[in-house]
Amino acid sequence: MGATLAALLRELEPDGRLLMLERLGEPALESSAAVNNAGTGHAANCELNYTPERPGGGLDISKALRINAAFEQSLQFWSALRERGRLTDSTFIRPVPHLSLVFGEEGRTFLRRRHQLMVEHPAFAAMDYSEDAGELAGWMPLVMEGRREQDCLAATRVERGTDVDFGRLTRQLLAGLTAPHGPLELACGVEVTGLQRRGGLWQVAWRSRAEEPGPEQGVVETPFVFLGAGGGTLPLLQRAGVAEARVYGGFPVSGEWLVCHNTDLVERHRAKVYGRAEVGAPPMSMPHLDTRWIDGRRSLLFGPFAGFSTRFLRQGSLLDWPRSLRLTNLLPTVQAGLGNLSLVRYLIGQLSQSQEQRLEALRRFMPGARADDWRHAVGGQRVQIIRQEGGRGVLRLGTEVVATADGSLAALLGASPGASTAVSIMLEVLKRCWADRMVSSRWREVLLGLVPSHGQDLNTDAVLLDRVRRHSDATLGLSREPVPPGAAS
Numbered sequence: 153m154g155a156t157l158a159a160l161l162r163e164l165e166p167d168g169r170l171l172m173l174e175r176l177g178e179p180a181l182e183s184s185a186a187v188n189n190a191g192t193g194h195a196a197n198c199e200l201n202y203t204p205e206r207p208g209g210g211l212d213i214s215k216a217l218r219i220n221a222a223f224e225q226s227l228q229f230w231s232a233l234r235e236r237g238r239l240t241d242s243t244f245i246r247p248v249p250h251l252s253l254v255f256g257e258e259g260r261t262f263l264r265r266r267h268q269l270m271v272e273h274p275a276f277a278a279m280d281y282s283e284d285a286g287e288l289a290g291w292m293p294l295v296m297e298g299r300r301e302q303d304c305l306a307a308t309r310v311e312r313g314t315d316v317d318f319g320r321l322t323r324q325l326l327a328g329l330t331a332p333h334g335p336l337e338l339a340c341g342v343e344v345t346g347l348q349r350r351g352g353l354w355q356v357a358w359r360s361r362a363e364e365p366g367p368e369q370g371v372v373e374t375p376f377v378f379l380g381a382g383g384g385t386l387p388l389l390q391r392a393g394v395a396e397a398r399v400y401g402g403f404p405v406s407g408e409w410l411v412c413h414n415t416d417l418v419e420r421h422r423a424k425v426y427g428r429a430e431v432g433a434p435p436m437s438m439p440h441l442d443t444r445w446i447d448g449r450r451s452l453l454f455g456p457f458a459g460f461s462t463r464f465l466r467q468g469s470l471l472d473w474p475r476s477l478r479l480t481n482l483l484p485t486v487q488a489g490l491g492n493l494s495l496v497r498y499l500i501g502q503l504s505q506s507q508e509q510r511l512e513a514l515r516r517f518m519p520g521a522r523a524d525d526w527r528h529a530v531g532g533q534r535v536q537i538i539r540q541e542g543g544r545g546v547l548r549l550g551t552e553v554v555a556t557a558d559g560s561l562a563a564l565l566g567a568s569p570g571a572s573t574a575v576s577i578m579l580e581v582l583k584r585c586w587a588d589r590m591v592s593s594r595w596r597e598v599l600l601g602l603v604p605s606h607g608q609d610l611n612t613d614a615v616l617l618d619r620v621r622r623h624s625d626a627t628l629g630l631s632r633e634p635v636p637p638g639a640a641s
C-alpha cells in the first residue's frame with residue numbers, strides 16, 4: 153500500500169521527497185509477501201461473498217461490480233508504470249482462470265441465478281456456467297477426478313483471471329522509486345514508535361532494529377504521514393492520539409494453507425477455484441484451490457484455514473492485541489464478539505483442527521488428495537476492524553481509510569479485498585488528504601495518464617471498459633494481442 157501511494161505521488165508531485173520506514177530488514181515480508189496471501193487478483197470473478205443474498209430475496213451484485221472496477225484501476229496503473237519503465241517487467245502478474253464451485257441442487261440454483269445476473273454486465277459478460285461433468289473436468293481436472301457420477305456440482309469460469317505476486321510487485325515498485333534520482337528513501341530495520349503533532353508538522357519517532365552500527369533512535373519531521381503498516385497500523389494510529397482513532401479496535405486472524413509439493417499435481421491444475429464459506433465462517437475463509445506463482449515458480453495451494461495469534465503482524469509481538477485494548481474499544485470489542493458468536497465458534501473449531509481434518513476439507517474439493525502430497529503452512533495476519541457504531545462495537549471485514557480532518561495523516565485499516573484494490577484505496581487517501589489538488593487540472597491530467605478510466609464509471613461505459621482492458625492486458629502480457637494505442641485516447 154505504501155509503495156503504491158509513493159508510486160502515485162512520484163507522478164503527481166515529481167519534486168516531492170518521500171521517506172518510507174520499514175521495521176523489517178526488507179520490504180514486503182508481511183502480508184504482501186506472496187507466501188502470506190492468496191495472490192488472487194480480486195476482480196469479483198469468483199469470490200461468492202461479493203454477491204450476497206439480499207434480506208428480502210435476490211442477489212446483490214453491486215459489490216462485485218465495484219471491486220471489478222477497482223481491480224481494473226490497478227491493472228491500468230500497473231500498465232502505465234510498465235509503459236513508463238517504472239516497472240521493469242510484468243512477471244508479478246499471470247493469467248489464471250477464476251472459477252466458482254458449488255455443490256448440491258441449492259448450490260446450483262444459487263450459482264445459476266448469480267451467473268444470469270452477472271453476465272448481463274459487460275464486466276462479467278465472458279463468464280461461463282456449466283453443470284456438465286465433462287466440461288467441468290476440462291476446467292478443473294483435479295476437482296473432478298475420483299467423483300461419483302451422482303455428485304451434483306456446478307461452476308462458473310472467467311478465463312481472464314489473474315494471480316498476482318504482490319511481494320514481487322512491491323519490490324519492483326520500490327526499486328524504481330529508490331533508484332538514483334528517485335524520490336524515495338527507504339530505511340529498513342527502522343521501526344516507528346510514536347507520532348506527535350507539533351507546530352503544524354508530524355514528529356515521527358523511530359528506533360533502529362538493525363544490527364549494523366548507527367543511530368539507535370531519532371525523530372523525523374514531515375507535513376504528511378501515511379500509516380501503511382498492515383496489521384501494525386492500528387497501534388500507530390492509537391499512538392498518534394488522533395480523535396478519529398478512538399472508535400477503532402482490531403481482532404487478529406491468521407491465514408493457514410495446505411501447500412502441494414507434488415509437481416505433477418501442480419502442473420495439472422491451472423485455475424483459482426473458489427467455493428462457498430461454511431455457515432458462520434467469515435467470508436475470507438472461503439476455501440479455494442489455487443494455482444499460484446510465487447517468486448516465479450508455479451505452485452498449488454488450498455485454504456485458507458483460520459488460525460489465531462494475538463500478534464498483529466506475522467513478525468509482531470504476542471502483546472500486540474492486548475496492548476491495543478483501551479477503555480474506548482474494550483466494550484465494543486466484547487460486543488463485536490457477542491454479536492458474532494458463530495464466527496467465534498468457527499474460529500475455535502478451526503484452531504482445534506488436525507491435519508487430517510484439513511485434508512478432509514481439501515478432499516471435498518479434490519477427492520483424490522493424498523496426505524503425502526500436502527504440507528501445512530502458516531500465512532499472513534489480518535487485523536479485522538472493530539468499529540464503534542451507534543454506541544455498539546461492530547466487526548467490519550473490509551478495509552477502511554482513516555484520515556484526520558486536516559488531511560495531514562491517513563491510515564489504512566483492515567485487509568480485504570486488499571492488495572488487488574491498492575490503487576483505488578490510495579486514490580481515496582489522496583482524495584481525503586489532498587482534496588483541492590485532486591480536482592486541479594494538473595493532477596487530473598496526470599491521473600488520466602495513469603488510470604485512463606479515472607473519474608468515469610467503467611460499469612456504465614462498455615466501450616471504455618473494453619478499451620482499458622485491451623490495453624492493460626496487452627501491456628502486462630495477459631493477452632497475446634499487440635499493445636493498442638493509449639488507453640486514454
Ligand SMILES: Cc1cc2nc3c(=O)[nH]c(=O)nc-3n(C[C@H](O)[C@H](O)[C@H](O)COP(=O)(O)OP(=O)(O)OC[C@H]3O[C@@H](n4cnc5c(N)ncnc54)[C@H](O)[C@@H]3O)c2cc1C
Binds near residue numbers: 181
Ligand atoms: C491470508 C491472507 C490472504 C490474502 N489474500 C489476498 C488475495 O488473495 N488478494 C489480495 O488482493 N489481497 C489478499 N490479502 C490482503 C493483502 O495481503 C493485504 O491487503 C496487503 O498485502 C496489505 O499491504 P500493506 O502494505 O497494507 O501491508 P503489509 O504488506 O503487511 O506491509 C506493512 C509493512 O509495515 C511494516 N510495519 C509494521 N509496523 C511498523 C512500524 N511500527 N514501523 C515500521 N514499519 C512497520 C511491516 O513490517 C510491513 O512490511 C490477503 C491477506 C492475508 C493475510
